[in-house]
Amino acid sequence: HPAVFLLCAWLLTACAQAPTPQPSATVRICDAQGCSDRPRDTETFDATRDDNPEATRRLAALKQKAAQDPRAAFDLGMRLLRGGGVRQDGHQALKWLREAGEHGDLRAQAALGRIYLTGLQEMGSDPAEAERWLSMAAQRGDKESAKLLPEATQAKKDEQARYRWREYHRKNGWGWWWGAYPYYWVWRAG
Secondary structure, three states: OHHHHHHHHHHHHHHHHOOOOOOOOEEEEEEOOEEEEEEOOOOOOOOOOOOOHHHHHHHHHHHHHHOOOHHHHHHHHHHHHHOOOOOOOHHHHHHHHHHHHHOOOHHHHHHHHHHHHHOEOOEOOOHHHHHHHHHHHHHOOOHHHHHHHHHHHHHHHHHHHHHHHHHHHHHHHHHHHHHHOOOHHHHOOO
C-alpha cells in the first residue's frame, strides 16, 4: 500500500520538523510575600541575608577563638552539642571536640570517648574510636575514662566478632542460597 507508506513518511517528516518548545527564561517563585517571575539564572538563596546577626557574630567570634585555643574549641564543641547559646549542630560539635582533643584537651578526649561509645544523634557508636579516645584520656589520669575503657574494649571485640560472623555467612551462605534453595519446582513444565 503505497498510500499508507507515503502518509507515514509525511507524518514522520512533519513531526521531525516541528519546533521543540524552548524552556522559559523565567521561573515562577512563590513565598509568603506572594509570587513573582524571576530569571532562571538567578540564585534564590541570599547569603547576605541574616535572620539573627547577633548569633552569627557570636558564633564567628567563638570559631575564631576556638581555632587558636583548644580550651575554646572544647567549649564551642560542647555549646554546639548542647545548643547552649548557639544552634545545636552535632556534626560541628564533633568537629570542634576532635580539634580540641587532637590538640591535647583532656576534657575533649574524655567527651569524645563517651560520644563514640554511645553514639551521637544519627551517628551510631564506634567502639574502636571510643577505645582510642578513652585510652588517651585514661593515660592522662581521667578516672571516668579509665572506668569506661574496658567497656569500649569489650564493645570493640564484640563488633569485630559480629563483623567476622557477618563476613563468614555472607561469603559461605550466599553459595548455599544461590545453589541449594529449592525454588526451581515453580518453573517446571506442567
